[in-house]
Amino acid sequence: MSAAALQEKPPCGSVLAAMATIGELDVPAVVKNALAEIAKARGFGEPRFHVESGSSAGDGYTSVMFRVNLNGTDASGKADSLSVMCKTTISDNMMMAGVFKTEDCIYKSVLPAMENIAALKEPLPWPRCYHSDVGGEKPCIVLGDLGVDNFTMADRRVPLDVKHCRLALSQLARYHGAGLALRHLKPDEFQYMADTLGASYANKEMLEAFQHFFTTIENAADILLDKFPEGSEERSKLQRLLSSFPEEFIRSMHSPPDGPGCGIIHGDCHINNMMFQYETVSGEVTGCKLIDFQTSRFGATAMDLGSLLVACTDKATRDEHWDDLLRGYHRELQDTLRSSGIMDPDSIYSWDQFMVRMQEAVRYGVCWTPMALHAFLADAQGVQELHDSVKGLGDTIGSKQLTPTPTFKIQASPQMVQRFGDVVQSALDWGWL
Numbered sequence: 001m002s003a004a005a006l007q008e009k010p011p012c013g014s015v016l017a018a019m020a021t022i023g024e025l026d027v028p029a030v031v032k033n034a035l036a037e038i039a040k041a042r043g044f045g046e047p048r049f050h051v052e053s054g055s056s057a058g059d060g061y062t063s064v065m066f067r068v069n070l071n072g073t074d075a076s077g078k079a080d081s082l083s084v085m086c087k088t089t090i091s092d093n094m095m096m097a098g099v100f101k102t103e104d105c106i107y108k109s110v111l112p113a114m115e116n117i118a119a120l121k122e123p124l125p126w127p128r129c130y131h132s133d134v135g136g137e138k139p140c141i142v143l144g145d146l147g148v149d150n151f152t153m154a155d156r157r158v159p160l161d162v163k164h165c166r167l168a169l170s171q172l173a174r175y176h177g178a179g180l181a182l183r184h185l186k187p188d189e190f191q192y193m194a195d196t197l198g199a200s201y202a203n204k205e206m207l208e209a210f211q212h213f214f215t216t217i218e219n220a221a222d223i224l225l226d227k228f229p230e231g232s233e234e235r236s237k238l239q240r241l242l243s244s245f246p247e248e249f250i251r252s253m254h255s256p257p258d259g260p261g262c263g264i265i266h267g268d269c270h271i272n273n274m275m276f277q278y279e280t281v282s283g284e285v286t287g288c289k290l291i292d293f294q295t296s297r298f299g300a301t302a303m304d305l306g307s308l309l310v311a312c313t314d315k316a317t318r319d320e321h322w323d324d325l326l327r328g329y330h331r332e333l334q335d336t337l338r339s340s341g342i343m344d345p346d347s348i349y350s351w352d353q354f355m356v357r358m359q360e361a362v363r364y365g366v367c368w369t370p371m372a373l374h375a376f377l378a379d380a381q382g383v384q385e386l387h388d389s390v391k392g393l394g395d396t397i398g399s400k401q402l403t404p405t406p407t408f409k410i411q412a413s414p415q416m417v418q419r420f421g422d423v424v425q426s427a428l429d430w431g432w433l
């Protein structure tokens with residue numbers, strides 16, 4: 001990753017002057033302005049900025065990230081520093097603007113309300129937000145750099161083991177539980193937030209532009225012809241499920257499900273949208289943070305478990321730990337409800353109600369798995385094709401002249417075929433397909 005350490009003192013203490021030359025990186029003005037505001041708010045005198053790229057190919061498809069270390073002196077002359085991650089859109093279009101507005105609402109309104117209602121303590125399930133501005137020509141959100149505390153991305157090509165799953169589910173349960181408590185205890189405030197988050201996804205143009213992705217999912221059964229041949233009962237069940245996905249997905253966006261277990265969902269919950277903390281010497285995984293809330297919205301919270309536990313684990317983990325993982329999640333969620341003052345959490349979301357939701361979530365997870373595994377396992381060419389497809393999708397939405405979304409083909413590697421086939425087999429074994 002290229003980097004630039006600024007050497008000269010800024011004239012007249014100007015923060016922006018210190019960023020006049022960033023080096024090889026093309027740092028947008030909106031990021032520079034955000035850093036200037038943060039440095040000013042912290043009272044940095046003569047700040048210095050070290051900027052480097054904050055993400056790699058395949059880490060994400062909507063944002064460009066910059067890792068920044070701010071150094072300066074406080075009002076007393078004592079040295080001070082702050083490490084942050086700055087994110088802005090990878091391209092400028094209506095879809096990218098919409099997902100950043102969603103994340104802005106999450107960090108400015110939803111997460112603070114959740115933290116307050118449930119009296120959540122550190123470590124919180126999400127990073128700290130230092131700045132969020134989506135009102136200009138280009139949005140920018142600045143978060144605490146989790147790398148300072150030994151958080152990093154897990155290898156997306158490797159299924160999550162049970163220790164990673166437990167940590168992820170614990171934080172997800174706190175996020176979901178606090179949202180359910182907010183809905184129950186402050187319904188008007190909750191509804192306003194839910195309506196704000198859902199505005200970007202009720203857009204008919206956006207859903208129509210997803211058609212190529214829908215087609216890719218509908219055709220995914222062909223990947224498993226050797227395991228589930230034409231004419232087999234398993235093949236027929238899988239094909240019916242995949243064929244129903246577009247209609248079900250659009251319905252969930254336009255008219256989200258309601259009832260027990262429905263609250264604010266992450267919306268894109270998988271290995272690439274969380275970071276894990278590792279002990280320096282032993283390498284033991286010790287913590288988890290949820291990141292990238294760009295598709296958060298109102299819905300059935302179990303859907304987040306469907307995408308995480310179905311697509312991001314292997315069959316051995318599901319066979320041995322499925323019930324234990326779900327019970328641990330549900331206990332943590334109910335503990336969060338109790339911390340919010342709800343002494344009868346079963347009145348909000350019982351185990352039986354959770355199981356009904358999980359059956360729906362697993363079916364969703366099966367449909368979502370081919371796309372997820374393609375993103376997790378794709379080679380450099382596959383990553384670029386998926387990047388071009390997401391960008392083309394965004395460029396299509398809101399344009400007066402519809403342009404075809406660049407196509408891509410799922411790379412049916414042996415690992416991809418094995419993992420997708422195992423996911424379908426798990427759903428069949430549970431009687432949920």
